[in-house]
Amino acid sequence: MAKGGEVKLIGGWPSPFVMRPRIALNLKGLEYEFLEEKFGAKSELLLRSNPVHKKIPVLLHADRPVCESLVIVQYIDEAWPSSGPSILPSDPYDRATARFWAAYIDEKWFPSMSGIARAQGEEAKKAAIDLVVEGLSLLEDAFGKISKGKPFFGGDTIGFLDIALGCFLGWVRVTERTQGLKLLDQAKVPGLAKWAERFCADSAVKGVMPETEKLAEFAKLIMAKFGAPPPQ
Amino acid sequence: MADEVILLDFWPSMFGMRCRLALAEKGVKYEYKEEDLKNKSDLLLRMNPVHKKIPVLVHNGKPVCESLIILQYIEETWPDRCPLLPSDPYQRAQARFWADYIDKKFYGLGRKVWTTKGEEQEVAKKELIEIMKVLEGELGDKPFFGGEKLGFVDVAIVPFSTWFYAYEMCGNFSIEAECPKLIAWTKRCLEIETVSKSLVDPHKVYDFILQLKKALGIE
Numbered sequence: 001m002a003k004g005g006e007v008k009l010i011g012g013w014p015s016p017f018v019m020r021p022r023i024a025l026n027l028k029g030l031e032y033e034f035l036e037e038k039f040g041a042k043s044e045l046l047l048r049s050n051p052v053h054k055k056i057p058v059l060l061h062a063d064r065p066v067c068e069s070l071v072i073v074q075y076i077d078e079a080w081p082s083s084g085p086s087i088l089p090s091d092p093y094d095r096a097t098a099r100f101w102a103a104y105i106d107e108k109w110f111p112s113m114s115g116i117a118r119a120q121g122e123e124a125k126k127a128a129i130d131l132v133v134e135g136l137s138l139l140e141d142a143f144g145k146i147s148k149g150k151p152f153f154g155g156d157t158i159g160f161l162d163i164a165l166g167c168f169l170g171w172v173r174v175t176e177r178t179q180g181l182k183l184l185d186q187a188k189v190p191g192l193a194k195w196a197e198r199f200c201a202d203s204a205v206k207g208v209m210p211e212t213e214k215l216a217e218f219a220k221l222i223m224a225k226f227g228a229p230p231p232q
Numbered sequence: 233m234a235d236e237v238i239l240l241d242f243w244p245s246m247f248g249m250r251c252r253l254a255l256a257e258k259g260v261k262y263e264y265k266e267e268d269l270k271n272k273s274d275l276l277l278r279m280n281p282v283h284k285k286i287p288v289l290v291h292n293g294k295p296v297c298e299s300l301i302i303l304q305y306i307e308e309t310w311p312d313r314c315p316l317l318p319s320d321p322y323q324r325a326q327a328r329f330w331a332d333y334i335d336k337k338f339y340g341l342g343r344k345v346w347t348t349k350g351e352e353q354e355v356a357k358k359e360l361i362e363i364m365k366v367l368e369g370e371l372g373d374k375p376f377f378g379g380e381k382l383g384f385v386d387v388a389i390v391p392f393s394t395w396f397y398a399y400e401m402c403g404n405f406s407i408e409a410e411c412p413k414l415i416a417w418t419k420r421c422l423e424i425e426t427v428s429k430s431l432v433d434p435h436k437v438y439d440f441i442l443q444l445k446k447a448l449g450i451e
Contacts, residue, residue, distance in 0.1 A: 068332055071328045071332065096305040100298055103298055104282060
């Protein structure tokens, strides 16, 4: 069990990327100090701890920084191997599969989500939405193959890929609300729709998943201030 | 039962070279299949339906895609020989961070250097050099990013060096003049047999780029 003060996480409550290590730390039953960054003004500590990217999240373990959300999640899994469940699967091929879909989510799917708010005009918006729906269909397929009938991508408990995708559920709901869409449609992606409910209800997630209302307000603020969706 | 390992690849690809090098380091026998990217094989489209890209490692019929994911798979499947990642979790996290850094920053800028001209190219050149300087900072006084031996980050980065000559010729600048430490590191890597055998000739890469520019209508 990590002693108080040994683990710190620099982050912000709205960020899905910050949510990833928080879920991982919760799964491992680890205590940590959450150092909330003020939006729009980066702290000295953040700039010192992540000089390369200057971004959240940053994990500080005994003052040593680990950056990049999925790198942090893997670190948490490896640094505390006997605490809580394993976050990554044990089989190399399953690990490669989990990493593949996590990379797909970060490089293709989440950017396509941001594309919806950025799209100008009816046609562009429809194209942007189609792209996201297409991605969700791929992920539905992947869920079926990977979960093999179990509740999560990780099996009986939340794993790496659950964390990689699940962290975006708050933003999915905001997008559904502001655009008048149903993305996690029971009819189109039944597996994912039920998985999303289970994920959000999980004790490792509940306390760190922001309320849709709060997130929607935050999104409005960002759009008003910057005229664009929040940066990735 | 013998392992069946196939690598679907394209000779000038730095991402493909990463896999060739990792397999060589591990002493894994494999079948190299050259893809014609203008006419992708059925096998490639079946093995990587999501991205339809090389490299793809096919191990006993099962595909692994994305070069850094392939590297980790190779490391975890053949763990006993030439470990590429350190055993300490913190060092492993640092290695993964720097490999991710390369993928996020390097490729796009390199591409801009050989596909653009004028102001856009100047900006790309400047940013590329800045990234190389960051890498030099990370390398420090170590012979390799992995320390005393070739490691995960070395394998991830060294294939990009085969494109340096093409960048220099297209951008009319000298990488060695700006980043002598990085060039010294690439030369050190090339002294290793697995590296020199896995990497392609930079002059051939330049010829390939010239042909590609012609085909794409870029001067």
